[in-house]
Amino acid sequence: MKKLIASGTQSVDSLQKSHGRNWTLMEKLFLGLTLPQYVGQALRNPLNWIFAIIFAVGIPIILGRFFFGLSWVTHSSNDYPWGLFLGFGLFGMVPLSSSGFLLGTSCVVFGRHDLEPMERLGLLNGLLGYFFAVVYLLIDLGQPWRLPFPMVVSFGPAAVLFLVAWHVSTYLSVQIAEVSTSFFEWIGFPIGIRAIRKITLGLTVSGIILSTLHQGALGALFTYAPGKVHPLWYSSSYQWIHFFVSSIPGGLCMVITVSTIASKTMSWRFDKRFKESLDRITISLAKGASMGLATYLTIKLMSIAHDNKWAYFATGWGEWYLVEIFIGVILPMFMLAYAIHHKNMAIIRFGALLVVIGIFLNRLNVALITFNWKLPYREIPHWREFIVTLTVYALYIVVYRFILYRLPILYEWRVEKEFAPAYVTETESTPLRLAVAYAAETESTALENSDTATS
Numbered sequence: 310m311k312k313l314i315a316s317g318t319q320s321v322d323s324l325q326k327s328h329g330r331n332w333t334l335m336e337k338l339f340l341g342l343t344l345p346q347y348v349g350q351a352l353r354n355p356l357n358w359i360f361a362i363i364f365a366v367g368i369p370i371i372l373g374r375f376f377f378g379l380s381w382v383t384h385s386s387n388d389y390p391w392g393l394f395l396g397f398g399l400f401g402m403v404p405l406s407s408s409g410f411l412l413g414t415s416c417v418v419f420g421r422h423d424l425e426p427m428e429r430l431g432l433l434n435g436l437l438g439y440f441f442a443v444v445y446l447l448i449d450l451g452q453p454w455r456l457p458f459p460m461v462v463s464f465g466p467a468a469v470l471f472l473v474a475w476h477v478s479t480y481l482s483v484q485i486a487e488v489s490t491s492f493f494e495w496i497g498f499p500i501g502i503r504a505i506r507k508i509t510l511g512l513t514v515s516g517i518i519l520s521t522l523h524q525g526a527l528g529a530l531f532t533y534a535p536g537k538v539h540p541l542w543y544s545s546s547y548q549w550i551h552f553f554v555s556s557i558p559g560g561l562c563m564v565i566t567v568s569t570i571a572s573k574t575m576s577w578r579f580d581k582r583f584k585e586s587l588d589r590i591t592i593s594l595a596k597g598a599s600m601g602l603a604t605y606l607t608i609k610l611m612s613i614a615h616d617n618k619w620a621y622f623a624t625g626w627g628e629w630y631l632v633e634i635f636i637g638v639i640l641p642m643f644m645l646a647y648a649i650h651h652k653n654m655a656i657i658r659f660g661a662l663l664v665v666i667g668i669f670l671n672r673l674n675v676a677l678i679t680f681n682w683k684l685p686y687r688e689i690p691h692w693r694e695f696i697v698t699l700t701v702y703a704l705y706i707v708v709y710r711f712i713l714y715r716l717p718i719l720y721e722w723r724v725e726k727e728f729a730p731a732y733v734t735e736t737e738s739t740p741l742r743l744a745v746a747y748a749a750e751t752e753s754t755a756l757e758n759s760d761t762a763t764s
Contacts, residue, residue: 323723367700396676398445407560409435476523528552539679558601562661580720637667
């Protein structure tokens with residue numbers, strides 16, 4: 310795509326072409342290219358061939374799961390109920406998707422407008438992470454048409470699963486509304502843009518409440534099985550806050566990681582504003598992530614001291630726990646602190662990647678590896694389970710890339726002059742009118758004073 314743009318191809322970043330004609334929907338979908346150009350650049354991308362192989366193998370296995378049952382693709386049992394679908398796809402992807410409410414809260418509630426170039430990327434990361442976590446859940450549960458059953462039919466407000474279902478579904482709806490602004494700009498629907506902007510604060514506050522509740526509720530799920538998770542990874546008093554606090558650095562570092570990958574693979578989609586602010590915003594996010602890691606480590610030590618679990622460090626499980634904490638918390642925390650002070654972007658981005666890996670490792674430890682740790686055997690996931698997990702994650706990447714190529718996430722949507730009034734809300738235009746009136750009044754007063762002084 311870089312070569313095509315360098316050769317003079319115009320990318321779609323506004324409703325109209327340079328000569329005044331509106332882009333058609335097909336032209337927008339093909340990124341302003343002709344069909345032969347689009348197909349040609351897609352075939353030249355080796356990553357597309359890798360995805361094609363993954364889908365060719367994985368999609369039939371996913372379909373086979375629904376035809377032949379869950380036992381055809383997994384070794385899950387009463388001893389190990391949480392497999393890769395939930396350990397990786399649900400418990401792992403949800404904390405890394407907290408970037409939506411974190412950046413939304415920072416920009417809208419706390420007025421951190423310097424982070425706005427990265428806000429939409431954080432919101433999109435949150436939306437897709439939650440959506441595909443639900444996809445993993447549906448593959449594990451089967452019968453997707455019965456998904457509303459535990460939420461509406463079997464009404465059980467005292468159950469944690471009931472709370473998780475409602476929190477995830479309502480928060481997913483909130484995130485769809487937040488990201489829809491980019492879609493409305495892309496299709497040219499100013500009424501929708503104005504409607505979303507009027508309820509932005511309410512959506513953000515709802516996101517704070519819902520995300521805080523269900524991040525903790527996912528941890529509270531494990532209080533249903535006391536004694537099954539290894540004591541170093543379990544605390545009846547702190548389990549919910551472990552999941553919530555770890556999601557803060559996880560979500561921030563996931564945005565850093567995604568923006569880093571995007572800068573290497575689709576920098577042609579960056580506008581000047583995003584390019585110039587990327588390093589500065591990355592440092593700001595790294596500061597928040599480092600403080601979140603310090604808080605998470607403190608709470609982990611408090612839970613161990615509270616339950617007096619120090620003796621477990623002398624066992625093999627204790628060594629594995631220290632490996633997780635070192636790789637996912639201590640090492641990246643010191644790396645981020647050093648890199649922030651010296652403004653070393655490479656170390657910041659590598660430290661963020663370690664945090665993402667550490668989140669996945671922690672959730673797999675809690676849900677799969679250390680679950681029923683007293684049993685004489687460890688569960689090894691079925692090979693089809695690995696393939697299904699990889700296939701859904703590959704689909705997540707493809708959808709992520711498809712949206713970033715098209716919607717104004719990494720760039721600002723240029724609005725032509727004749728369309729500009731439609732994109733300005735009453736709230737936004739009022740300060741402008743007041744400023745113009747004040748300027749006119751000031752100029753008039755200055756002229757009167759000048760005339761008086763002259764006379």
